[in-house]
Amino acid sequence: MQKVFGRPKGLTEIPFHYCPGCTHGIIHRLIGEVLEELNIIEDTIGVAPVGCAGFSLDFFSCDFVGAAHGRAQAVATGIKRALPDRIVFTYQGDGDIAAIGTSHAIHVAARGEKITSIMVNNAIYGMTGGQMAPTTLTGQVTTTSPYGRDNGVAGFPLDLPKAIATFDGAVYVASVSVDSPKNILQAKKAIKKAFRVQQAGLGFALVSILSTCPTNWGMSPVDSLKWLQEKMIPVYQMGEIKVAEEVKGL
Amino acid sequence: MSKVLLKGNEAIAEAAMRAGCKLFFGYPITPSTEIIEYLAKHLPEAGGTVLQAECEVAAINMCFGAAAAGARVMTASSSPGISLKQEGISYLAANELPVVIVNINRTGPGLGGLGPTQSDYFQSTRGGGHGDYRLIVLAPSKAQELYDLTMEAFDLADKYRNPVLILADGFLGQMMEPVLLKEKKEGNLPPKDWQTDGCKGRAKRKIASYFLVNELAEEACQRWQAKYDQIKEAEQRWESFYADDAEYLLVGYGTCGRIAKSVVLNARKQGMKLGLIRPITLWPFPVKAFTSHFDGIKGIVTVELNAGQMIEDVKLAVNCRVPVHLYKRQGGMLPHEREILKFVGQVFNLPVRGEA
Numbered sequence: 001m002q003k004v005f006g007r008p009k010g011l012t013e014i015p016f017h018y019c020p021g022c023t024h025g026i027i028h029r030l031i032g033e034v035l036e037e038l039n040i041i042e043d044t045i046g047v048a049p050v051g052c053a054g055f056s057l058d059f060f061s062c063d064f065v066g067a068a069h070g071r072a073q074a075v076a077t078g079i080k081r082a083l084p085d086r087i088v089f090t091y092q093g094d095g096d097i098a099a100i101g102t103s104h105a106i107h108v109a110a111r112g113e114k115i116t117s118i119m120v121n122n123a124i125y126g127m128t129g130g131q132m133a134p135t136t137l138t139g140q141v142t143t144t145s146p147y148g149r150d151n152g153v154a155g156f157p158l159d160l161p162k163a164i165a166t167f168d169g170a171v172y173v174a175s176v177s178v179d180s181p182k183n184i185l186q187a188k189k190a191i192k193k194a195f196r197v198q199q200a201g202l203g204f205a206l207v208s209i210l211s212t213c214p215t216n217w218g219m220s221p222v223d224s225l226k227w228l229q230e231k232m233i234p235v236y237q238m239g240e241i242k243v244a245e246e247v248k249g250l
Numbered sequence: 251m252s253k254v255l256l257k258g259n260e261a262i263a264e265a266a267m268r269a270g271c272k273l274f275f276g277y278p279i280t281p282s283t284e285i286i287e288y289l290a291k292h293l294p295e296a297g298g299t300v301l302q303a304e305c306e307v308a309a310i311n312m313c314f315g316a317a318a319a320g321a322r323v324m325t326a327s328s329s330p331g332i333s334l335k336q337e338g339i340s341y342l343a344a345n346e347l348p349v350v351i352v353n354i355n356r357t358g359p360g361l362g363g364l365g366p367t368q369s370d371y372f373q374s375t376r377g378g379g380h381g382d383y384r385l386i387v388l389a390p391s392k393a394q395e396l397y398d399l400t401m402e403a404f405d406l407a408d409k410y411r412n413p414v415l416i417l418a419d420g421f422l423g424q425m426m427e428p429v430l431l432k433e434k435k436e437g438n439l440p441p442k443d444w445q446t447d448g449c450k451g452r453a454k455r456k457i458a459s460y461f462l463v464n465e466l467a468e469e470a471c472q473r474w475q476a477k478y479d480q481i482k483e484a485e486q487r488w489e490s491f492y493a494d495d496a497e498y499l500l501v502g503y504g505t506c507g508r509i510a511k512s513v514v515l516n517a518r519k520q521g522m523k524l525g526l527i528r529p530i531t532l533w534p535f536p537v538k539a540f541t542s543h544f545d546g547i548k549g550i551v552t553v554e555l556n557a558g559q560m561i562e563d564v565k566l567a568v569n570c571r572v573p574v575h576l577y578k579r580q581g582g583m584l585p586h587e588r589e590i591l592k593f594v595g596q597v598f599n600l601p602v603r604g605e606a
């Protein structure tokens with residue numbers, strides 16, 4: 001019998017620790033497949049964030065480094081500058097990359113740092129128990145916006161990829177989602193392109209992925225997917241936000 | 251081996267290059283800026299890279315990445331910038347990554363001023379960031395020593411897999427002195443069998459400091475502590491100056507160590523049996539210097555450019571068996587040799603001749 005689906009070689013055998021229905025796991029699988037398909041597992045160093053993906057170091061079969069909260073892209077910069085022929089990527093939550101780590105997100109893009117960043121946007125701080133993130137939607141209830149995010153007090157949802165796309169050094173920026181089989185395929189394409197951009201040495205690549213957090217959203221996994229589709233997708237600019245001329249040929 | 255005239259900060263930069271440092275991440279701040287400027291000019295010729303980071307937090311985390319990848323790497327800053335690096339330094343210690351960090355101390359708290367000061371002694375010797383950790387802290391007192399100790403700092407960092415801090419001040423950093431450009435010694439350093447540089451032909455590696463099981467966290471603390479104990483035993487360094495027969499001791503490091511030498515010479519001319527212990531490692535503090543000289547000592551004066559920080563370590567080293575006094579200047583002011591000698595005379599009731 002032909003095997004048509006299995007655990008990608010880019011992942012270890014260690015079972016994920018994520019909550020039931022959490023889409024961090026789907027995103028891991030997509031990255032694991034891309035590492036395998038591009039045959040770069042042995043050339044890749046990943047940088048893990050602080051957040052729910054803090055233990056992602058154990059789940060990927062490439063070398064991995066755990067950065068301080070928000071500092072993954074600075075750490076990745078150091079690795080890439082030391083080893084320019086390796087593939088270096090960061091895996092970060094929305095709080096990690098779009099709040100405490102924003103300055104690095106802007107400057108790796110401005111410098112055209114030849115790394116790949118994966119941002120997992122679940123509109124919340126999952127790890128710490130569901131506080132407001134910069135990406136939290138207007139009106140969304142979290143433990144630190146118990147009456148719903150009030151724009152007058154807490155400002156507006158931050159669409160990081162849109163901002164990053166404005167920098168010359170960012171050559172590929174995409175915002176995708178993993179809420180349906182179709183979108184999962186789309187997400188994988190974007191992730192793969194972001195790694196190929198780095199293989200070709202073209203510049204900085206960012207893929208933001210809308211993701212669920214059933215635990216802290218207080219919803220079933222199925223309702224979470226629906227909430228993502230109905231509430232999150234309309235707020236964030238989706239699709240390939242920036243594809244620089246040199247990336248189009250890839 | 252050539253001898254050249256260099257500013258202290260340039261001596262640090264030149265030594266780093268000759269020690270094989272290929273990467274420097276930093277952010278300009280007076281009075282340390284000549285380090286990044288010198289390297290920006292010369293490191294590319296040597297096949298290295300200087301990256302001016304967006305802030306000190308970025309710089310120290312870039313060092314983290316480069317060290318994890320196995321490179322020799324350095325950053326330099328001055329007090330407020332070093333404060334910003336502290337979280338990163340704590341992570342370096344926890345992940346046992348060899349990075350050389352230079353602090354050209356400026357006055358504080360706050361933005362402070364640029365004059366010579368030793369106000370960051372506590373921050374440097376107690377870890378500085380969160381958690382129970384130590385840095386190896388080196389305190390040079392002239393340009394040649396800035397050069398020599400910088401070169402050695404890279405070996406110490408690699409030997410112990412620990413960040414090493416070089417603590418100097420704006421006076422040492424800016425002053426021009428002749429420096430003999432010694433070549434790097436070929437040491438016997440452990441292989442970097444932990445570096446994360448891609449898992450070709452070996453099992454995957456990870457570098458992390460995340461412990462959610464208390465038992466494992468305690469195990470890690472004990473492992474680090476054992477290393478610190480080993481460093482304490484093996485690496486205490488100091489200079490003794492007229493200390494063997496001394497009845498009274500000055501203790502001063504860096505700029506104060508220099509000034510204290512003249513004080514000792516003047517005192518000896520007057521028949522006062524004054525000596526000097528000049529700590530070269532601030533951590534580990536050279537406790538052994540005091541045990542070996544202790545018998546004839548009647549009193550000690552620490553000379554510091556702060557409110558009295560090292561004096562705590564001196565008191566611990568002598569177990570409070572003799573009186574220990576503090577002579578201090580703050581805010582970027584330097585003590586005069588004459589004033590120090592006068593103070594020694596006053597606190598120990600000794601006659602001091604001359605204009606004093």
Ligand SMILES: Cc1ncc(C[n+]2csc(CCOP(=O)(O)OP(=O)(O)O)c2C)c(N)n1
Pocket residue numbers: 049050051052053069092093094095096097120122124125126127128133
């Ligand atoms: C300096 C610092 N500040 C705060 C924290 C606490 N903290 C850990 S993870 C996190 C937020 C994580 O949210 P996100 O990046 O969105 O990741 P998620 O868990 O949602 O995947 C915070 C605030 C920390 N570890 N370090």
Ligand code: SF4
Pocket residue numbers: 017018019021022023024052122126127212213214215216
């Ligand atoms: S808390 Fe949320 S983001 Fe974290 S694992 Fe659980 S569902 Fe996923």
Ligand SMILES: [Mg+2]
Pocket residue numbers: 093094095120121122123124125126133
């Ligand atoms: Mg999040």
